[in-house]
Amino acid sequence: MNHRSLLLWMLFGSLLALAVARGNSNASLTGHVLGDHEDLNEIPVRYDDTELWRIHNISDALLWTVPVTEIMENKFGANIWKENPKYVDLSITKTQAKGARSFLNAHRLDTEVLARNVQDLIDEEQLEGIRATQAKLGRRIRKASNDGSEMNWNDYQSLETIYDYMREIRAKYPDICRLYTIGHTYGGRELKVLRISENPRDNKKIWIDGGIHAREWISPATVTFILSKLMDDWENQPKYIRELTWYIMPVMNPDGYQYSRTVNRLWRKNRSPSTIRANCFGVDLNRNFDIGWTSQGSSKDPCSDIYRGSAPNSELETKAVAEFLSKRKYNLEAYLTYHSYGQLIVYPWAFKAVKVKDANVLQRVANTAAERIIQKTGTPYKAAVTHEVLGIAGGGSDDWSRGVLGVKYVYTVELRDRGLNGFVLPPKYIKDTAIEGWTVAETVAQAIG
Numbered sequence: 001m002n003h004r005s006l007l008l009w010m011l012f013g014s015l016l017a018l019a020v021a022r023g024n025s026n027a028s029l030t031g032h033v034l035g036d037h038e039d040l041n042e043i044p045v046r047y048d049d050t051e052l053w054r055i056h057n058i059s060d061a062l063l064w065t066v067p068v069t070e071i072m073e074n075k076f077g078a079n080i081w082k083e084n085p086k087y088v089d090l091s092i093t094k095t096q097a098k099g100a101r102s103f104l105n106a107h108r109l110d111t112e113v114l115a116r117n118v119q120d121l122i123d124e125e126q127l128e129g130i131r132a133t134q135a136k137l138g139r140r141i142r143k144a145s146n147d148g149s150e151m152n153w154n155d156y157q158s159l160e161t162i163y164d165y166m167r168e169i170r171a172k173y174p175d176i177c178r179l180y181t182i183g184h185t186y187g188g189r190e191l192k193v194l195r196i197s198e199n200p201r202d203n204k205k206i207w208i209d210g211g212i213h214a215r216e217w218i219s220p221a222t223v224t225f226i227l228s229k230l231m232d233d234w235e236n237q238p239k240y241i242r243e244l245t246w247y248i249m250p251v252m253n254p255d256g257y258q259y260s261r262t263v264n265r266l267w268r269k270n271r272s273p274s275t276i277r278a279n280c281f282g283v284d285l286n287r288n289f290d291i292g293w294t295s296q297g298s299s300k301d302p303c304s305d306i307y308r309g310s311a312p313n314s315e316l317e318t319k320a321v322a323e324f325l326s327k328r329k330y331n332l333e334a335y336l337t338y339h340s341y342g343q344l345i346v347y348p349w350a351f352k353a354v355k356v357k358d359a360n361v362l363q364r365v366a367n368t369a370a371e372r373i374i375q376k377t378g379t380p381y382k383a384a385v386t387h388e389v390l391g392i393a394g395g396g397s398d399d400w401s402r403g404v405l406g407v408k409y410v411y412t413v414e415l416r417d418r419g420l421n422g423f424v425l426p427p428k429y430i431k432d433t434a435i436e437g438w439t440v441a442e443t444v445a446q447a448i449g
């Protein structure tokens, strides 16, 4: 083969590889990992002509018992992104905006427009991810390397890629890894947990989960990154890391996660259908745990984004995690759960306006993590007790692990950002945000000692 035809063959090979890669990503976009009960033909939800707002000083209005959030949701069809004692972030269509504005003006509530078109945020996020993946593939072809892994942190990954990555790690380190399927979802997907341990019987344990809320894509990305930080160089990890048993669950809500990737980018709950309201789907898994279940901050309405379910542990995901952890509560020293957004490291309680007795210890460890994050990436994180910064909410996994299992180091980490992109965090920020998440895990591991 002469030089020129060799070049042509190489070019052809590159194009073919790119086409295959694009084919794969299309497959996952159209629901490649489809559950048993799902509709193939569901039309993706678009957010054209939808704005992202922040309404300030809502607690002033709450003093006068105006349920701002509920009114925005029920009367003006707003989608609540984030609610705390200071402000509410929500998306709202332009057709509803006028009425909503006059309502807010009448109550002297300041509104800031964070984004003019939510669909643009979603489109840009997707395009950036595709570009980053193609650039990486290009490099791989030139180097003719094949590491056999599609996992990377240039883009958000499908459930299938995440699960393949977990299997791959288990296969690479069979002596210290064990991969569990702790249950299945309503949609028939597996709930997977990876255990890393050199001494499962005696080690102190740390649990890490992500993806309880579907649309918080940075969370599974961060938890898989934590897994890679642990396993890429396990032998050289410090003692305080190697002498722990790590339980890692990157996606607690696989049905919701895939739904948010294929149909509705802003989906939050799982996908179990309501038995009392037709056409209403999903339970907020972080309101479904068996602690303070009837407390404020959740809803009895199956259509609500913060629906608590028909009973505590009514959901397969919650039940599986609660059963798995209850059996392993001996020596369980830390429970870390990753969410977005807000840049917070918070600890119990959430279901009541009280701090845990050892709040000073939890605050100190969280402060250390926040200081280390500033040194590494320059991003400010605030350490605080949950109810003060996020408001009161019952049924959370964090409170449950402290209140029912008695875990000492319990933290909810709200990753980036502080509202500029909200859930739709551009892929270029994944790596640094994941480093921030890893820093918290590392600091807590060290505190367990």
Ligand SMILES: [Zn+2]
Pocket (backbone or CB within 6 Å): 212, 213, 216, 339, 340
């Ligand atoms: Zn969340």
